[in-house]
Amino acid sequence: MSAAEDKLNQARDEFIAQWGALGTQWGINRTMAQIHALLMTSSGSLCTDDVMGRLSVSRGNAHANLKELVNWGLIRMIVVKGDRRDFYEAEKDVWQIFTIIARERKRREIEPALALLNKCAEDTKGMKGEDAKAFHNQVKELEEFVGFASKMSDRVSSMKHGLAIQLATKILG
Incomplete structure (x- = not known):
C-alpha cells in the first residue's frame, strides 16, 4: 500500500x-x-x-x-x-442526506413529542390551581414552539439547496 x-x-x-x-x-x-x-x-x-x-x-x-x-x-x-x-x-448528495435525516428525526422524535405535549395540554385544560395552570401554560408554550420549529424544518428541507443557503445567509447575515 x-x-x-x-x-x-x-x-x-x-x-x-x-x-x-x-x-x-x-x-x-x-x-x-x-x-x-x-x-x-x-x-x-x-x-x-x-x-x-x-x-x-x-x-x-x-x-x-x-x-x-x-x-x-x-x-x-x-x-x-x-x-x-x-x-x-x-446517497451522496449532502442536501438529500440532511433532508432524509430531518424527516426521520421528525417522525421518530418530534411527532411523538408533539403528541405528548398536545395530550398534556388537553388533559390539563381548564384545571384549577396555580400549579395546574402553570403546568398547562408551560406545556402549551412548548407545544407551540416545537410545532413552529417542526414547520420551519419542513419548509427548509423542502427547499432547493441553493435557495435554503440564500435564506440562511439573509437570516444569519
Whole structure:
C-alpha cells in the first residue's frame, strides 16, 4: 500500500469514527452511522462482507444496520449482474442526506413529542390551581414552539439547496 493510500485510509477511518459518534446524537446507533459513513465515502458499492471486514462487525450487526439504513433512505440496495450478494451504495448528495435525516428525526422524535405535549395540554385544560395552570401554560408554550420549529424544518428541507443557503445567509447575515 502506498503512502497516499495509507493516508487516505487513515483519514477515512477518522471520519468513520467521528460520523459514528455524531450518529448517536441523531438518535441512531454508532455502528449504523459508521456503516453510513463507510458507504458515503466509498467510490463504489459494497457488499455486506465488505462492510463486515472494514468495520469489524458481525454479519447480523451489519445486516440489521444495512436494512435500517435502507429503511431510512440513506442507502439503497444495488444488484450486480452475475453476483448473488446484495450490494449497497449511499446517497451522496449532502442536501438529500440532511433532508432524509430531518424527516426521520421528525417522525421518530418530534411527532411523538408533539403528541405528548398536545395530550398534556388537553388533559390539563381548564384545571384549577396555580400549579395546574402553570403546568398547562408551560406545556402549551412548548407545544407551540416545537410545532413552529417542526414547520420551519419542513419548509427548509423542502427547499432547493441553493435557495435554503440564500435564506440562511439573509437570516444569519
